[in-house]
Amino acid sequence: xxxxxxxxxxxxxxxxxxxxxxxRVEEVFRRLAENAGFQEVVIPTFEHLELYVKSxxxxxxxxxxxxxxxxxxxxxxxxxxxxxxxxxxRAVLENRYRMPxxxxxxxxxxxxxxxxxxxxxxxxxxxxxxxxxxxxRTDVEVIRLGDQFFAELGISDRTIQLNSIGCRNCRPDYxxxxxSFLAGHRTELCDECRVxxxxxxxxxFDCKNADCQSVLAGAPAPGGNLCPExxxxxxxxxxxxxxxxxxxTLNDRLVRGLDYYNRTTFEYTSxxxxxxxxxxxxxxxxxxxxxxxxxxxxxxxxxxxxxxTMLAMPASTPxxxxxxxxxxxxxxxLLDEARKLLERLRTAGVPAQIDYDARRVKHQFxxxxxxxxxxxxxxxxxxxAKGVYSLKDLVTGEQTEVSSGEIVERVRRLVGTRI
Ligand code: HAM
Numbered sequence: 001x002x003x004x005x006x007x008x009x010x011x012x013x014x015x016x017x018x019x020x021x022x023x024r025v026e027e028v029f030r031r032l033a034e035n036a037g038f039q040e041v042v043i044p045t046f047e048h049l050e051l052y053v054k055s056x057x058x059x060x061x062x063x064x065x066x067x068x069x070x071x072x073x074x075x076x077x078x079x080x081x082x083x084x085x086x087x088x089x090r091a092v093l094e095n096r097y098r099m100p101x102x103x104x105x106x107x108x109x110x111x112x113x114x115x116x117x118x119x120x121x122x123x124x125x126x127x128x129x130x131x132x133x134x135x136x137r138t139d140v141e142v143i144r145l146g147d148q149f150f151a152e153l154g155i156s157d158r159t160i161q162l163n164s165i166g167c168r169n170c171r172p173d174y175x176x177x178x179x180s181f182l183a184g185h186r187t188e189l190c191d192e193c194r195v196x197x198x199x200x201x202x203x204x205f206d207c208k209n210a211d212c213q214s215v216l217a218g219a220p221a222p223g224g225n226l227c228p229e230x231x232x233x234x235x236x237x238x239x240x241x242x243x244x245x246x247x248x249t250l251n252d253r254l255v256r257g258l259d260y261y262n263r264t265t266f267e268y269t270s271x272x273x274x275x276x277x278x279x280x281x282x283x284x285x286x287x288x289x290x291x292x293x294x295x296x297x298x299x300x301x302x303x304x305x306x307x308x309t310m311l312a313m314p315a316s317t318p319x320x321x322x323x324x325x326x327x328x329x330x331x332x333x334l335l336d337e338a339r340k341l342l343e344r345l346r347t348a349g350v351p352a353q354i355d356y357d358a359r360r361v362k363h364q365f366x367x368x369x370x371x372x373x374x375x376x377x378x379x380x381x382x383x384x385a386k387g388v389y390s391l392k393d394l395v396t397g398e399q400t401e402v403s404s405g406e407i408v409e410r411v412r413r414l415v416g417t418r419i
Contacts, residue, residue: 051090139264153309165202260288261283264283268304323374323415324373325351327339330379345411375394378392
């Protein structure tokens, strides 16, 4: 196939059954988020470039190296969104939406990274943002919500990493300490970390260079240099998580890759994912609303990676994949009866198909299997005379006769109702 007809590097197609799994994952997320009082916000997939430079940060890799930025025909600088948080904050302020508020979103984001397993150039985030709640109990609710989502999808191999990266009061002292430490090791650092040293030294914790990592192993950790207030808040978050039985690992070096964070930061990781092990992440951003020209209102949220979630999930069972019924007709004269049954099933909300083209019964069964049907309902002369259908479960191979009055309900139970 010519390059013109292959998908761009780092993008992906979702065909069945993956498209169904994707939808199921989104639906679990929506349900849990709505249960916790979040309502959906839909924001544009592209924004003014400046929005991201000012918030995600002009020292973050995402903004400096990974954005799909372009000029439109009128010369405006725009960018495909690499994440949702700045757009949500902008939307709330621009529309004067009430705060406090709890909003969630699901949709594509774009980052020009090196594609690999679990890392795409177009990927989907499932995110929540809380604007206007300062209590550490909110931190715990948000962290738990992500954890519940992964638990519900059967991802048992998961860890929550927790840290606090301080506030406006303690961060300057910590920064000075870190700069002085790193300056003492300047010659051992990579070129990029030397620049980071001047502009945003905490970024060095994210550096993949082995020499930098060995220097940083001895560096003062952000989570170990907090003011008493930040210490106290982190303690409350930890106590509350423990009280609710949510397991976590304290990682005093977790800094996160975006500039707007302060205090609580967290990441969900899974051993199933390999190098790109972050299932999702988030934290507090108590200054962002104000920096966007809004009132001084705290914020906290997370974004979960949909593709990584799907990679970490257990493989679906045949029962989960097979969600429709197939109506099989034994002879030409039975087609009208078969179509009546098809209509009864569809009217009752049971996904059902038929193969009009295949004359031979064997081929109809084959079509049912190709379509991943859960069962075949066979319309035959003898059965019709008795007022029954023969129902074949394509997963178990079991075959039974079911009366015309009961057939729709039986099939519904077998395929599950439409999601
Ligand atoms: P983030 O850590 O940059 O945070 O991204 C969140 C999640 O998106 C990652 O943990 C990962 O699962 C997924 N992700 C990121 N990049 C890629 C990629 N190239 N391919 C596949 N998946 C990817 C944020 O974006 C923040 N906005 C989260 C947040 C919300 N903080 C507060 N509120």
